[in-house]
Amino acid sequence: MNRYAKDFPILNQVVNGHPLVYLDSSATSQKPIQVIEAVEEYYKKDNSNVHRGVHTLGTRATEDYEGAREKVRRFIHAASPKEIIFTRGTTSAINLVAISYARTHLSEGDEILLSPSEHHSNLIPWQQVAKVTGARLKYFPLEPDGTLDPAKAEVMITERTKLVAIAQVSNVLGTIFPLKELARMVHRHDGILMVDGAQSVPHMKVDVQDLDCDFLAFSGHKMLGPTGIGVLYGKERLLEQMEPVEFGGEMIDHVDLYESTWKELPWKFEGGTPVIAGAVGLGAAIDYLEEIGMAEVERHDRRLAAYALERLEQVEGLEVYGPREDRIGLVTFNIRGIHPHDVATVLDSEGIAVRAGHHCCQPLMRWLDVSATARASFHIYNDEDDIDRLVKAVQKAKEFFGDVLG
Known part of the structure; x- marks a missing residue:
């Protein structure tokens, strides 16, 4: 067990007669005891609503909540806490x-550029925008290994390109996309870059000012934090142009019988009682990751991905998808002739948790010419021994179904 695994209580259990190996961190990460205790401590000592009461508990809860916002700002290097909006997730x-932005700023003839590898969460919203506004969806071509050629991307970005929406890291391929180059191209034509950071922010240093992205979305539960809390970063000038989409308490300035006005940023987008405990837990997760150092987290994840790729490619009849180099924290694969759900079931019988299915990326599955894949994804609590057990179990699955299929 590696040096960090001891901090994660859930890993200290037996599943189906075997010590648990958790390799599904791209779906959700496990939580260190420091995060669990921070949430517990909030409920034990500080539980109260925020921005309302003047009593001691309300003051402490507000300090905890806004303190978490400042931790997020620092973690992604935003210019101001006004640029950090707490949401339910990516x-x-x-x-x-x-x-709030695209439906009011795009119109017929405008273009939205995506990649075929996008998670449904960064695809379906833009389909709906296109239907409402008359804008057109276009897709960057992917190279055979799932990477993006900046030269080909540049040709597609024109004065009609009003928005590019792309993940920094693919949740299936592990591809790291060239965001700084895309940002320069998009801004040259006065477009906007929307980044899905669900798979990047938990695993590598992300500096929004260095990337010069206009929006960045990510989730707490993939970066060792609680479920139900996420973040939208947006450049202040863009957020100022946007109207809230949820209305009620917390986000108002003045209300009369027929008209209302909104609070300033960031609170105008946080109607109702927010996920206070989730924000506290996210702040604790950031503390934990910063103590390790995001450079170390990235080195660890890259090393494990390279090791897993090397070991799995030694298995005859196994195909791995995505780039062979420069990939983050996951390996997606299939065994010829065996459905990935069957592979995942055998692995689970060995105490190994992986994901099998289309990974909310059906267009990418069609691009790969498969119906589904198996995916092993890692975080700081995994090590090479986990990969060795994975490979051994994959071999067992191959042998079992080989015998069954004759």
Whole structure:
């Protein structure tokens, strides 16, 4: 067990007679005891609503909540806490941009550029924007290994390109897309870059000012934090142009019988009681990751991905998808003649948790010419021994179904 695994209580269990090996961190990461205790401590000592009461508990809860916002700002290097909007997760953050910004700024003849590898959360909202506004969806071509050629991308970005929406890291291929180059291309034509950071922010240093992205969405639960909390980063000038999409308490300045006005950023987008405990837990997760150092987290994940790729490619009849180099924290594969759900079932019988299915990327599955894949994804609590057990179990699955299929 590696040095960090001891901090994750859930890993200290036996599943189907075997010590648990958790290789599904791209779906959701596990939580260190420091995060669990931070959430527990909030409920034990500080539980109260924020921005309302003047009593001691309300003051402490507000300090905890806004303190978490400042931690997020620092973590992604945003210019101001006004640029940090708490949401339910990546999906709700992307939808906020789609509804509040894109539907009011795009019109017929405009173009939205995506990649075929996008998660449904960064695809369906733009389909809906296109239907409402008359804008047109276009897709960057992917190279055979799932990477993006900046030269080919540049040809597609024109004065009609009003928005490019792309993940920084593919949740299926592990591809790291060239965001800084895309940002320069998009801004040269006065377009906007919307980044899905669900798979990048938990695994590598992300500096929004260095990337010069206009929006960035990510989730707490993929970066060792609680479920139900996410973040939308947006440049202040763009957020100022946007109207809230949820109305009620917390986000108002003045209300009369027929008209209302909104609070300033970031609170105008946070109607109702927010996910206070989730924000506290996210702040604790950031503390944990920063203590390790995001450079170390990225080195660890790249090393494991390279090791897993090397070991799995030694298995005859196994195909791995995505680039062979420069990939983050996951390996997606199929064994010839065996459905990935069957592979995942055998692995589970060995105490190994992986994901099998289309990974909310059906267009990418069609691009790969498969119906589904198996995916092993890693975080700081995994090590080479976990990969060795994975490979051994994959071999067992291959042998079992080989015998069954004759």
